[in-house]
Amino acid sequence: GENVEQHPSTLSVQEGDSAVIKCTYSDSASNYFPWYKQELGKRPQLIIDIRSNVGEKKDQRIAVTLNKTAKHFSLHITETQPEDSAVYFCAAGYSGGGADGLTFGKGTHLIIQP
Amino acid sequence: DAEITQSPRHKITETGRQVTLACHQTWNHNNMFWYRQDLGHGLRLIHYSYGVQDTNKGEVSDGYSVSRSNTEDLPLTLESAASSQTSVYFCASRAPAGELFFGEGSRLTVL
Numbered sequence: 001g002e003n004v005e006q007h008p009s010t011l012s013v014q015e016g017d018s019a020v021i022k023c024t025y026s027d028s029a030s031n032y033f034p035w036y037k038q039e040l041g042k043r044p045q046l047i048i049d050i051r052s053n054v055g056e057k058k059d060q061r062i063a064v065t066l067n068k069t070a071k072h073f074s075l076h077i078t079e080t081q082p083e084d085s086a087v088y089f090c091a092a093g094y095s096g097g098g099a100d101g102l103t104f105g106k107g108t109h110l111i112i113q114p
Numbered sequence: 115d116a117e118i119t120q121s122p123r124h125k126i127t128e129t130g131r132q133v134t135l136a137c138h139q140t141w142n143h144n145n146m147f148w149y150r151q152d153l154g155h156g157l158r159l160i161h162y163s164y165g166v167q168d169t170n171k172g173e174v175s176d177g178y179s180v181s182r183s184n185t186e187d188l189p190l191t192l193e194s195a196a197s198s199q200t201s202v203y204f205c206a207s208r209a210p211a212g213e214l215f216f217g218e219g220s221r222l223t224v225l
Contacts, residue, residue: 001173006156032212043204043216044157089156095212101147101172102214106156 002027004092006105014113019080021108023090024072032095033066033073034102038087047088048075051095077110085112117141120205120217128225133192135220137205143215145208146188147172148180150201151219157204163188195224 003026013019025033034049050057050064050073057064061080066073073092077084087109093102118139127133139146148160159172161180169180177199179191192199205217 034213036214043218045216046213049213091214093212101149101159101162101206103159104149104157106154 002030002092002103004090004103004105006090006108008108009106010109010111012111012113013080015080015082017080019077019084019110021075021088021090021110022072023074023092023105024070025092025103026071027092028068028071030092030094032093032102033064034091035064035075036089036091036104038089038107040086044089080110080112082112082114085110118205118207118215118217120203120220122220123218124221126223126225127195129195129197131195133195133222135190135203135205135222137188137190137217138186139205139207139215139217140186141207141209141215142185143207143209144185146182147206147208147214148178148188148190149204149206150174151204152201160190160203161188192222195222197224200224 006023031052036044037047038044048062050066061078063076087107089107090105091102121136144165147162149157151157158174160178163169163182200223203220206214
């Protein structure tokens, strides 16, 4: 089955700086790579996703890059703000709404220092 | 608006008791999932379902069962609760495009 490794487990950055979280996956057949944000006591919510036919995707201050050859993908947050503080999860799996559950990394606790 | 809801949100039970966590979605999604979330382990898949009458085991299925009698509901049952099953449980359903939508979570404590 799929195995997803996520680093770092905790990341502390100054407000306004950039944050980068990295994930690797093992199953070369995976073609869907979402990122979820989970605030304390809340449910995980999708913030951005990328499919294997593209290498980069941006949405305002958030971007995700994918390197299929190396089997790794990364989340980039620029101009960090206090509301970015949360736990971020990467995941890998198959697109198309398949019933196979996504495999998640163990999460990164992002702390934005004022 | 369509939604996915879980109940109860908080539950305290004793070792050996049977517990059922309910999950209901109104998107008419065929694919539904149960995950558990524990510190240091992230989200781990317990069971999933392709549709009515279909259920499949995930990564950590021992001690859990699910049933799917209709499209909207996927209840999760702990036949004989154990302290190791103290966790936060998330139900999810998957859209045709691939996005996973999570319920609010159910916090279960087994004493």
